[in-house]
Amino acid sequence: MKTVAVISGGLDSAVLLYHLLAAGDEVLAFSVNYGQRHVRELEQAAALARRRGLRHEIAELPGLARLFGANSLTAPDIAVPDGHYTDVSMKQTIVPNRNMILLAAAAGWAIAEGAGAVAYAAHAGDHTIYPDCREPFAAALDAALAQADWHPVRLLRPFITWSKSEIVRRGAELGVPFADTWSCYKGGQRHCGTCGTCTERREAFRLAQIPDPTSYFAG
Amino acid sequence: MKTVAVISGGLDSAVLLYHLLAAGDEVLAFSVNYGQRHVRELEQAAALARRRGLRHEIAELPGLARLFGANSLTAPDIAVPDGHYTDVSMKQTIVPNRNMILLAAAAGWAIAEGAGAVAYAAHAGDHTIYPDCREPFAAALDAALAQADWHPVRLLRPFITWSKSEIVRRGAELGVPFADTWSCYKGGQRHCGTCGTCTERREAFRLAQIPDPTSYFAG
Numbered sequence: 506m507k508t509v510a511v512i513s514g515g516l517d518s519a520v521l522l523y524h525l526l527a528a529g530d531e532v533l534a535f536s537v538n539y540g541q542r543h544v545r546e547l548e549q550a551a552a553l554a555r556r557r558g559l560r561h562e563i564a565e566l567p568g569l570a571r572l573f574g575a576n577s578l579t580a581p582d583i584a585v586p587d588g589h590y591t592d593v594s595m596k597q598t599i600v601p602n603r604n605m606i607l608l609a610a611a612a613g614w615a616i617a618e619g620a621g622a623v624a625y626a627a628h629a630g631d632h633t634i635y636p637d638c639r640e641p642f643a644a645a646l647d648a649a650l651a652q653a654d655w656h657p658v659r660l661l662r663p664f665i666t667w668s669k670s671e672i673v674r675r676g677a678e679l680g681v682p683f684a685d686t687w688s689c690y691k692g693g694q695r696h697c698g699t700c701g702t703c704t705e706r707r708e709a710f711r712l713a714q715i716p717d718p719t720s721y722f723a724g
Numbered sequence: 725m726k727t728v729a730v731i732s733g734g735l736d737s738a739v740l741l742y743h744l745l746a747a748g749d750e751v752l753a754f755s756v757n758y759g760q761r762h763v764r765e766l767e768q769a770a771a772l773a774r775r776r777g778l779r780h781e782i783a784e785l786p787g788l789a790r791l792f793g794a795n796s797l798t799a800p801d802i803a804v805p806d807g808h809y810t811d812v813s814m815k816q817t818i819v820p821n822r823n824m825i826l827l828a829a830a831a832g833w834a835i836a837e838g839a840g841a842v843a844y845a846a847h848a849g850d851h852t853i854y855p856d857c858r859e860p861f862a863a864a865l866d867a868a869l870a871q872a873d874w875h876p877v878r879l880l881r882p883f884i885t886w887s888k889s890e891i892v893r894r895g896a897e898l899g900v901p902f903a904d905t906w907s908c909y910k911g912g913q914r915h916c917g918t919c920g921t922c923t924e925r926r927e928a929f930r931l932a933q934i935p936d937p938t939s940y941f942a943g
Contacts, residue, residue: 537787538787563787568784568785569783572836610788613825614820642872649867
């Protein structure tokens with residue numbers, strides 16, 4: 506199947522890309538620059554697509570950042586909180602309705618390219634914090650995509666019941682270059698090691714019992 | 725209710741804005757510049773919001789035009805077809821998944837602003853040509869919006885069973901300044917009078933038996 510994979514340059518979506526290719530899908534890689542602080546992600550996304558010889562489109566949607574008001578992913582003057590993803594403080598990293606916007610744009614491209622599906626790397630570890638990574642949202646959006654055009658697009662979410670450590674394990678099987686993926690929300694030269702997504706990344710490698718090749722600044 | 729109204733500067737969404745205000749809603753006006761040729765629309769949208777003293781946000785999403793490939797709303801080298809909306813030739817004016825993208829971005833802004841709903845001016849005249857103006861799509865997207873965030877956003881579509889002439893009649897009741905709305909896809913100084921949306925606009929005034937104040941280029 507021809508599938509548009511939404512990739513961020515992070516670990517989860519890198520494994521998604523390899524997972525789809527391993528299943529024999531023809532993959533088009535898609536990212537959005539919505540004005541996020543960690544543009545480092547997008548460079549990693551482009552490098553990943555190049556490595557696998559895939560077309561990669563980055564939709565430039567800078568106008569979204571302005572809409573999103575004060576939140577730490579798009580506003581440079583708000584500090585990224587340290588700590589675990591499940592902490593209440595992590596809620597401020599959320600871009601309102603981000604996944605629906607990403608997936609709607611990806612589906613537009615899928616329709617234009619005649620692809621039958623869009624895939625994203627939502628996983629069970631995201632549940633408590635992000636409603637738009639949960640199955641009820643994914644199922645409802647899949648139903649909306651079936652009605653949006655004469656050319657229906659399915660929404661694939663193969664990791665939605667997986668923990669992040671299961672994703673790391675699958676990535677290790679598939680030879681995903683983990684060191685070339687970017688998770689840190691702070692967007693420095695190295696992973697900070699302390700923000701919510703760094704904390705989750707380190708924990709996933711530890712639980713999966715897979716060596717973590719990431720160079721962290723702290724810890 | 726605090727409601728984000730998606731307005732294009734066209735006739736239908738101008739009536740929507742007045743209709744929501746007449747019902748006592750607190751309205752935030754929202755438009756998207758997705759690289760469309762008829763930016764004249766956006767100027768009319770801004771003027772309409774100013775006239776009613778409303779906040780108006782135009783999300784600049786120029787990256788969408790590139791994704792959409794060859795279609796006459798975004799590609800300057802493709803001629804806009806003349807004729808009636810129901811003609812097969814009008815299909816080429818469609819931006820893939822446009823309404824889901826617009827509504828997803830509008831909902832992001834609604835969440836950021838604490839609004840409880842997003843409204844759009846889909847109507848029954850759009851049915852044969854645009855799946856994303858039909859009730860099955862609207863109902864499915866409404867269900868997805870209920871799952872997308874802790875702050876649920878409803879999707880209002882008050883005109884979805886109305887014909888365009890019923891919208892014109894409602895607009896006349898409400899004193900909508902029809903002459904200051906823009907429909908033509910060709911984006912000239914005056915309405916061309918012959919493209920699909922001009923044809924539909926003229927017909928709606930005729931059927932509604934309301935004087936059409938539009939200045940058309942062709943007779």
